[in-house]
Amino acid sequence: MHTTVRRTWAAPLALVAVTGSAFLTAPPAQAAHTPCPRVTIGSGWYGDNRARLQELIDHYGSCRPHRPGRAKPVAVFDWDNTVVKNDVGDATMFWLLRNGRIRQPAAGDWSTTSRHLTPAATKALADACADLARPGAPLPTGTPAGAACADEINAVYGTAATRTGAPAFAGWDRRTTEPSYAWLPQLMQGWTAREIRGFAAAARTENLAAPVGATQRVGTTTTATGWVRYYDQQTDLIKGLRKAGFDVWISSASPQPVVEVWARSAGIGADHVIGIRNTTTNGGRFTAHLQGCGTTEDGADTMITYIDGKRCWINKEVFGVRGAAAEQVQPAARRQVFAAGDSDTDISFLRDATALRLVVNRNKNELMCRAYDNGDGRWIVNPMFIEPKKRRTDPYPCATTGYVDHDGTKAPVLRADGSVVPDQADSVY
Structure with missing residues (x-):
């Protein structure tokens, strides 16, 4: 620090x-x-x-x-889609999956990777990945044998649901965290910061070299953005x-x-x-x-x-x-x-x-x-x-559902004085 x-x-x-x-x-x-x-x-x-x-x-x-x-x-600048087009976290996750750099969690227990992972997601990940590597060893998600594991990890990360559609995360504060965002660094367990920088640099080289609009295959089912x-x-x-x-x-x-x-x-x-x-x-x-x-x-x-x-x-x-x-x-x-x-x-x-x-x-x-x-x-x-x-084409729903509260409840967007922001038309495009 x-x-x-x-x-x-x-x-x-x-x-x-x-x-x-x-x-x-x-x-x-x-x-x-x-x-x-x-x-x-x-x-x-x-x-x-x-x-x-x-x-x-x-x-x-x-x-x-x-x-x-x-x-x-x-x-202060945000990074993804503010300073760069597309998401460098996504680019790194896809690289990790294609190159087999995510480790099997301790005792094969996927609940240890996130306090918000649901039992359904924990089971789905274990079923897809448990037999592929010993605890602490990298999973072969870039190979045909590990494709189902890659698909399950990518589904949980990208859609917050399992491949069968069960919710993957529960019980988080919507104003202080996003469990799928947090899950990416949590899946980096076992590596050092220097090693992760090396992985990120490799992903960066690939994504900058790829033409605008390029895609990449992750696992067997996902065609993902492949450029930044x-x-x-x-x-x-x-x-x-x-x-x-x-x-x-x-x-x-x-x-x-x-x-x-x-x-x-x-x-x-x-x-x-x-x-x-x-x-x-x-x-x-x-x-x-x-x-x-x-x-x-x-x-x-x-x-x-x-x-x-x-x-x-x-x-x-x-x-x-x-x-x-x-x-x-x-x-x-x-x-x-x-x-x-x-x-x-x-x-x-x-x-x-x-x-x-x-x-x-x-x-x-x-x-x-x-x-x-x-x-x-x-x-x-x-x-x-x-x-x-x-x-x-339609106004932003500021006066009704534009705000998402800590528990996920949608509500009106309020100004500092407590008054409601009226619905707004999109005028800069």
């Missing part, structure tokens, strides 16, 4: 309106300043999004009068923010070592990646348990980088907030000024951003309800940069 630094702003700041949004800038007494080189971002953005992002850089970058001697402004691409606009933005003096982080619900490998090309080091993190043995090998945050700081496999869990992990790793306080919204001075995401899984850390929030439109209900409602003028929406989705 790397050392974290508590960040605060050292002096009072005044608000100035800029193109429909409010940015923090220096008091008038500090306005005199010798200009320094301006950092600019590239093209390829929708509407006035490029201008809004440029304003963010101009008002928070190191060239501004209020910046010298103060902590860097923080920017970086969004040039997002990697340029990340590099521009860093050049302008921003402290840029990645928060992802893919495994920590996997995102580390991919983030390197965007200029983000491992110490600025927050993915799902396994606990380890004294020998550095991953266990099937996950590091915790907030009230589960000592680890309970229930607070991953997912919705409210992303808020907790950002507060913990970026701002040094510990214990139960990490699960709460922090004062503005201890929050990111900018955030970017594409899914409902990102909603909490996006709402926490104080200056600007970039949403890549993938037609996700709660996220698009809040982005289009745009009550404080600080949300901007951009279509996906590669293969953007078509316009959603």
Whole structure:
């Protein structure tokens, strides 16, 4: 675990309106300043999004009068489908299955791989995989003999159900974890972080080399996505923010070592990646348990980088907030000024951003309800940069079922003041 630094702003700041949004800038007494080189971002953005992002850089970058001697402004990006097209966790899982790198669990007991795995899923996995390898040994899921095992693992991972349709997971908090996301790093038990980075690098090479639209066969029944691409606009933005003096982080619900490998090309080091993190043995090998945050700081496999869990992990790793306080919204001075995401899984850390929030439109209900409602003028929406989705024809159901509660109950999306967000039309596509 790397050392974290508590960040605060050292002096009072005044608000100035800029193109429909409010940015923090220096008091008038500090306005005199010798200009320094301006950092600019590239093209390829929708509407006035490029201008809004440029304003963010101009008002928070190191060239501004209020910046010298103060902590860097923080920017946080989700990774999958925000900085890259497609999912690097999926790409790694498919590689693990095709190359036989998932180990038989201890005593062949699949319930040890996830506290949320149902008895039906535990039995289905045991039936398909039990005779293929001794406990702790890799399963031959890339061979004809292991194809049924690969099919069962992939069904549980990809559909949250067994091949016969029985629910694979139960009893989780929908705002702090997603058991199928968590299951991928849990299935990496027995390997070291260095070994997992090697697997992820091999999967990365394959997926970047494959043509756009390529597919791959996993097991006997699944034709899966077989390619990934970086969004040039997002990697340029990340590099521009860093050049302008921003402290840029990645928060992802893919495994920590996997995102580390991919983030390197965007200029983000491992110490600025927050993915799902396994606990380890004294020998550095991953266990099937996950590091915790907030009230589960000592680890309970229930607070991953997912919705409210992303808020907790950002507060913990970026701002040094510990214990139960990490699960709460922090004062503005201890929050990111900018955030970017594409899914409902990102909603909490996006709402926490104080200056600007970039949403890549993938037609996700709660996220698009809040982005289009745009009550404080600080949300901007951009279509996906590669293969953007078509316009959603019916409104987002914000006033009825756009929000998913902790127990899975669907409810209206509420503003901070408790009022209901009305249904929203899809207008950026």
